[in-house]
Amino acid sequence: MVSARVARGAPAPIGVFDSGIGGLTVAHEIIRQLPHESVIYFGDTARVPYGPKSPDTVRRYSREIASFLREQGVKNIVIACNTATAHALGTLREEFDMPIVGVVEPGARAAVAATRRGHIGVIGTVGTIKSGAYERAIRALNPDVMITARACPLFVPLVEEGWTDHPATRLVAKEYLAPMLEADIDTLVLGCTHYPLLKPLLGEVLGPDVRLIDSAEETAAETARALHDESLAAAADAEPNYRFIASDDPLQFLQLGQRFLGGAIEGVEIRTLG
Ligand code: DGL
Numbered sequence: 219m220v221s222a223r224v225a226r227g228a229p230a231p232i233g234v235f236d237s238g239i240g241g242l243t244v245a246h247e248i249i250r251q252l253p254h255e256s257v258i259y260f261g262d263t264a265r266v267p268y269g270p271k272s273p274d275t276v277r278r279y280s281r282e283i284a285s286f287l288r289e290q291g292v293k294n295i296v297i298a299c300n301t302a303t304a305h306a307l308g309t310l311r312e313e314f315d316m317p318i319v320g321v322v323e324p325g326a327r328a329a330v331a332a333t334r335r336g337h338i339g340v341i342g343t344v345g346t347i348k349s350g351a352y353e354r355a356i357r358a359l360n361p362d363v364m365i366t367a368r369a370c371p372l373f374v375p376l377v378e379e380g381w382t383d384h385p386a387t388r389l390v391a392k393e394y395l396a397p398m399l400e401a402d403i404d405t406l407v408l409g410c411t412h413y414p415l416l417k418p419l420l421g422e423v424l425g426p427d428v429r430l431i432d433s434a435e436e437t438a439a440e441t442a443r444a445l446h447d448e449s450l451a452a453a454a455d456a457e458p459n460y461r462f463i464a465s466d467d468p469l470q471f472l473q474l475g476q477r478f479l480g481g482a483i484e485g486v487e488i489r490t491l492g
Contacts, residue, residue, distance in 0.1 A: 234295075237267060237411075243415075254458055263471060295319070301346050322352055337365075398428075468486040
């Protein structure tokens with residue numbers, strides 16, 4: 219993984235942003251599925267978490283980041299953050315003249331495709347669950363599914379602490395997921411950037427019959443479709459460049475980021491917004 223600036227004259231990069239480092243799980247999947255595309259990733263580490271913040275604040279932050287990414291010459295934007303997608307996708311699509319992909323619709327699509335008995339659970343931050351964005355997206359695809367939704371705010375700090383396989387996290391997961399087990403869900407949407415790292419533990423708590431949906435794969439596939447439809451895809455022989463930008467503390471980004479990206483990050487630029 220390199221941190222080189224996108225070279226002058228190089229094909230325009232994909233802009234990806236998140237409230238922090240969690241969205242690197244989505245960046246990882248984009249890099250895997252679209253190996254010729256350059257990526258600029260912005261993590262708003264100075265203002266994370268977005269989960270408990272008001273929709274207006276999250277929209278303001280998202281707008282600032284999208285403007286910054288546009289200044290950097292991106293050809294499209296992927297909102298890797300579930301909370302920012304829930305609150306700001308519509309606004310950014312109205313205000314920015316480029317393809318904008320969020321993580322909620324792809325996650326909903328994958329869940330509707332995966333469910334066998336039509337009972338889907340959704341977990342996410344307080345903001346995501348309160349917004350009802352997943353319910354709306356799932357019902358738009360299939361109005362007959364049953365949905366059980368629950369905010370799991372403690373998961374984000376537990377993952378950032380590295381406690382992805384820890385008795386405390388298992389205890390918290392059992393508490394949060396009890397209503398899902400009672401409701402007999404067959405599919406669970408991991409509606410937060412951090413939750414894919416808890417997949418093994420959540421699978422253990424829920425048992426093998428519940429399918430776990432991580433929207434990263436489907437989001438990357440939707441990004442590929444959007445670029446193709448707008449004739450914006452990079453050439454098959456293009457050499458990709460990757461830039462990682464954070465609004466605070468490059469050290470934490472470097473240390474934790476590797477876990478989310480699944481590969482080394484060699485350098486992080488700092489850019490303060492707002
Ligand atoms: N990135 C956020 C999300 O996916 C989780 C962290 C936060 O609360 O900012 O909703």
